[in-house]
Amino acid sequence: EYAQLGTRFLVVVSRLFTDLLKMLDLFAIISKGGIVLWCFQGTCQVLAEPINSLIKSVILQGLANTTYNHENLSLKFKLDNEFELVFVVGYQKTLQLSYVDKFLNEIQQEFRDKFKSQLQQGRLCHTYDFQDDYRQILKANEEWGRKEAQAPRKMRTFGESKKSQKTVASLMIDNNKKNVTKLKEDDKGTQKKNQDKKKMSPQQKKIVTIEPVVSAESTPQPPDVNGNKGGISELDMVKNREKLFNKVNKVKKEPKPVKVTPSLKEKKKMARQWDFGGTNKDMRSLDFSAVKPDNGTENGAPAQENGKEFDTTLSQNWVGSMKGELKPIDYETDSESEDEDEEDNSAPAKTETKKTGGFGMFSMFKGLVGSKTLTRDDMTPALEKMKDHLITKNVAAEIADKLCESVATKLEGKVLGTFSGVATTVKNSVDESLVQILSPHRRVDILRDALAAKKQNRPFSITFCGVNGVGKSTNLAKICFWLIENGLRVLIAACDTFRAGAVEQLRTHTRHLNALHPPSRHGGTTMIELYERGYGKDAAGIAMESINFARDQKYDVVLIDTAGRMQDNEPLMRALAKLIKVNLPDLVLFVGEALVGNEAVDQLVKFNQALADHSLMSSPRQIDGILLTKFDTIDDKVGAAISMTYITGKPIVFVGTGQTYTDLKNLNVKAAVHSLLKP
Numbered sequence: 001e002y003a004q005l006g007t008r009f010l011v012v013v014s015r016l017f018t019d020l021l022k023m024l025d026l027f028a029i030i031s032k033g034g035i036v037l038w039c040f041q042g043t044c045q046v047l048a049e050p051i052n053s054l055i056k057s058v059i060l061q062g063l064a065n066t067t068y069n070h071e072n073l074s075l076k077f078k079l080d081n082e083f084e085l086v087f088v089v090g091y092q093k094t095l096q097l098s099y100v101d102k103f104l105n106e107i108q109q110e111f112r113d114k115f116k117s118q119l120q121q122g123r124l125c126h127t128y129d130f131q132d133d134y135r136q137i138l139k140a141n142e143e144w145g146r147k148e149a150q151a152p153r154k155m156r157t158f159g160e161s162k163k164s165q166k167t168v169a170s171l172m173i174d175n176n177k178k179n180v181t182k183l184k185e186d187d188k189g190t191q192k193k194n195q196d197k198k199k200m201s202p203q204q205k206k207i208v209t210i211e212p213v214v215s216a217e218s219t220p221q222p223p224d225v226n227g228n229k230g231g232i233s234e235l236d237m238v239k240n241r242e243k244l245f246n247k248v249n250k251v252k253k254e255p256k257p258v259k260v261t262p263s264l265k266e267k268k269k270m271a272r273q274w275d276f277g278g279t280n281k282d283m284r285s286l287d288f289s290a291v292k293p294d295n296g297t298e299n300g301a302p303a304q305e306n307g308k309e310f311d312t313t314l315s316q317n318w319v320g321s322m323k324g325e326l327k328p329i330d331y332e333t334d335s336e337s338e339d340e341d342e343e344d345n346s347a348p349a350k351t352e353t354k355k356t357g358g359f360g361m362f363s364m365f366k367g368l369v370g371s372k373t374l375t376r377d378d379m380t381p382a383l384e385k386m387k388d389h390l391i392t393k394n395v396a397a398e399i400a401d402k403l404c405e406s407v408a409t410k411l412e413g414k415v416l417g418t419f420s421g422v423a424t425t426v427k428n429s430v431d432e433s434l435v436q437i438l439s440p441h442r443r444v445d446i447l448r449d450a451l452a453a454k455k456q457n458r459p460f461s462i463t464f465c466g467v468n469g470v471g472k473s474t475n476l477a478k479i480c481f482w483l484i485e486n487g488l489r490v491l492i493a494a495c496d497t498f499r500a501g502a503v504e505q506l507r508t509h510t511r512h513l514n515a516l517h518p519p520s521r522h523g524g525t526t527m528i529e530l531y532e533r534g535y536g537k538d539a540a541g542i543a544m545e546s547i548n549f550a551r552d553q554k555y556d557v558v559l560i561d562t563a564g565r566m567q568d569n570e571p572l573m574r575a576l577a578k579l580i581k582v583n584l585p586d587l588v589l590f591v592g593e594a595l596v597g598n599e600a601v602d603q604l605v606k607f608n609q610a611l612a613d614h615s616l617m618s619s620p621r622q623i624d625g626i627l628l629t630k631f632d633t634i635d636d637k638v639g640a641a642i643s644m645t646y647i648t649g650k651p652i653v654f655v656g657t658g659q660t661y662t663d664l665k666n667l668n669v670k671a672a673v674h675s676l677l678k679p
Contacts, residue, residue: 024138027040027087028047029085030088054070072093074092076104077089078104083120102144107137114133318661319517321662373413379411382426389677390404393636394638396643402646444624447483461587462559465590467564470630471591478663488557489526489555491531492528495542503532506561540579567607589623592629592640611623625650626644627653
C-alpha cells in the first residue's frame with residue numbers, strides 16, 4: 001500500500017510539474033512609453049529584465065523579428081499601433097507552444113474591445129481588471145493547442161500544392177504554334193536565297209535576266225545528278241553561272257619581281273637583354289638594405305626613402321588639417337523631398353489630384369487608398385516597390401526584405417487622417433527605421449578611449465581584419481596620420497606575415513608619415529614606429545610582443561595589421577580568433593568595401609561566427625565596429641552600410657573616401673539615408 005501511494009504521489013507531482021512547465025512564465029501589456037498597464041507572472045521569473053532587453057534590442061531598433069531570446073526565456077510580442085501598445089508573452093524556450101500567436105491575437109482583440117474608451121482617452125494609469133479574461137482565453141488556447149498536438153497531421157489541400165498553380169491552358173498543345181515555327185523556318189530559307197542574289201554583281205544579274213525563262217509545265221526537266229526529279233534548283237544554276245563567268249573573265253596576274261637582297265654579313269650572337277635587368281653599375285640604385293638614421297627633415301625638405309628622395313612639399317599642406325574629430329562625409333543635397341512634402345500638404349485642398357505629379361520614389365505611395373486604419377494589404381504593392389529600390393541601391397536582398405517587414409509591422413493598424421497622409425506616414429517611417437539602423441548603440445570615440453588608456457599607463461590597441469584587397473593597410477595608415485595629428489604616439493604591428501610585400505608597404509607608410517611629422521616637430525620624440533618580425537611567424541605572438549613593446553616605450557596606440565582572409569578559410573579564421581583571444585584588443589574593426597551587396601551579409605555573419613566558434617570562450621569577442629572603404633566610388637548606392645550595420649548592430653566608425661592620408665571621414669547618417677532614398 002505504501003508503495004502504491006508513493007507511486008501515485010510521484011505521478012501527481014510529475015503531472016503538476018508538467019503542467020507548470022506548460023504555463024507561461026510571464027505576460028505583460030505595456031505602452032510604447034514603457035508604462036505597464038497589466039501583467040501576469042506565472043513563475044518567479046523577474047518581469048522587468050527580459051522586457052527591458054526586448055525593448056532595447058528589438059522594438060527600439062525597429063527590427064522585424066517578433067521572437068526574441070533572453071537567457072532561458074523565449075519572448076514573443078505583438079504591436080498595436082492604433083493605441084501604441086505592446087503585448088508580450090514569455091515562456092521557456094525549450095517548449096514548443098503552438099498556440100502563442102493565436103493567444104496574442106485574441107488577447108489583443110479582447111483588451112482593445114473591453115477598454116477601448118479608456119485607451120482612446122489616453123488613461124494609461126487606469127486600473128485594468130483583466131485577470132478573469134486572461135485566464136479564460138489562456139485556458140481555451142491551451143485546450144486548442146493540446147488538440148492540435150494530438151490530431152493527425154493534415155494533408156495539403158489541392159490549392160496548397162504546386163499542381164494547382166498549373167492552368168489548363170499551359171497543359172494544352174497548340175498545333176498552330178508548330179505551324180508558325182515552320183513558316184518562320186521557310187521564311188528564313190527564302191531570306192537567305194534573296195541575300196545570295198543581292199551579293200551578285202550587275203553583270204551576273206544581266207546574264208541571268210537575258211536568258212529566256214521556260215515554264216516547268218511546258219518543258220519537262222531532267223533529273224539532277226542526285227536523281228531528284230525537277231532538275232537543278234535556281235540557286236544552284238546561279239552559282240554555276242557565277243563560276244563560269246569568273247573563269248571566262250579571269251585576268252592573269254603578272255608575277256611580282258623578286259627583289260634581290262645583298263648577302264648579309266655574318267654577325268656574332270648578341271647577349272639577350274632581359275626586362276628589368278641591369279649591370280653592376282645599377283647595384284647602388286637597387287640596394288634597399290641600407291637603413292637611414294633620419295626618416296625625414298623639417299620645413300618640407302625632401303626626405304630619404306631607400307636611397308631616393310621623395311618630395312613632401314605638396315603633402316605638407318595635410319599637416320594640421322585633421323586635428324580633433326573627423327569631418328562627416330558630404331553628399332549632394334536637393335530639394336526633391338521638400339517638394340514632395342509640399343505636394344502632400346497641399347493635397348487635401350485639391351478636389352482632383354494630378355496624375356503626373358511627384359518624381360520621387362515615394363510618389364508610388366500616393367496610389368494607396370486613404371482610410372482610418374492602414375492594413376498590410378494596402379502597403380504590400382508599395383513595399384514591394386520600395387524593396388526593389390533598396391536592392392538597386394546595393395542593399396542586400398535579405399536585409400531589404402526584413403526592413404520592409406519591420407516598416408509594415410510598425411505601420412499596421414495605424415490610424416491615418418486624409419488620403420495624402422499615407423505617403424508622408426510611410427516615408428517618415430522608412431526614414432526613422434534607416435536612421436535607427438545606422439545610428440550607433442554605443443558611440444565609439446577612439447581619441448577619448450586612447451587618452452583614458454594613457455592615464456592607465458597602457459596602450460590602446462586596435463585590430464584590423466577583413467577579406468583580401470579591401471584596403472586594410474592603406475586605411476590603417478590614414479588612421480595613424482589622424483592619431484598623430486592629435487598628438488598620440490602610434491606603433492604599427494606588422495602581423496600580416498602571409499602576403500608578400502605587406503611589411504614593405506607598412507614600412508613605406510611609416511617613412512612617409514615620419515617625413516610629415518619628423519621628431520623635430522615634436523620635441524625629438526618619434527611619433528610613429530613599425531614593429532616587424534618578418535614573414536612566416538605567428539601573428540598572435542607578434543601582436544603580443546608589439547603591445548608589450550608599446551607599453552615599455554610609452555606608445556599611446558597600437559595598430560595591429562592582419563592578413564586578408566576569406567570568410568570560408570578555416571585555418572586563417574582560427575589564427576585570427578587566436579590573435580584576438582590572446583591579446584584582447586580594445587577595438588576590433590572589420591574593414592569592408594562599400595561596393596559589395598549581398599556579399600556583405602555573408603562576410604560579416606561568417607566572420608562573427610568564426611570568431612565565436614574558434615575562441616572557445618563563454619563570452620567570445622567579436623567585431624566592435626566597421627571601417628567602410630572605397631566610399632567615393634559608389635555615388636548614392638550606400639546600401640552596403642545598411643546591410644553591414646543591420647547584421648552586426650555595430651556602428652560604422654570610419655569611412656574611406658580616397659587614397660591620401662586625409663581621405664578619412666565620419667558617416668553622416670541623415671545624409672546617407674537621404675542619398676539612399678533618393679530616386
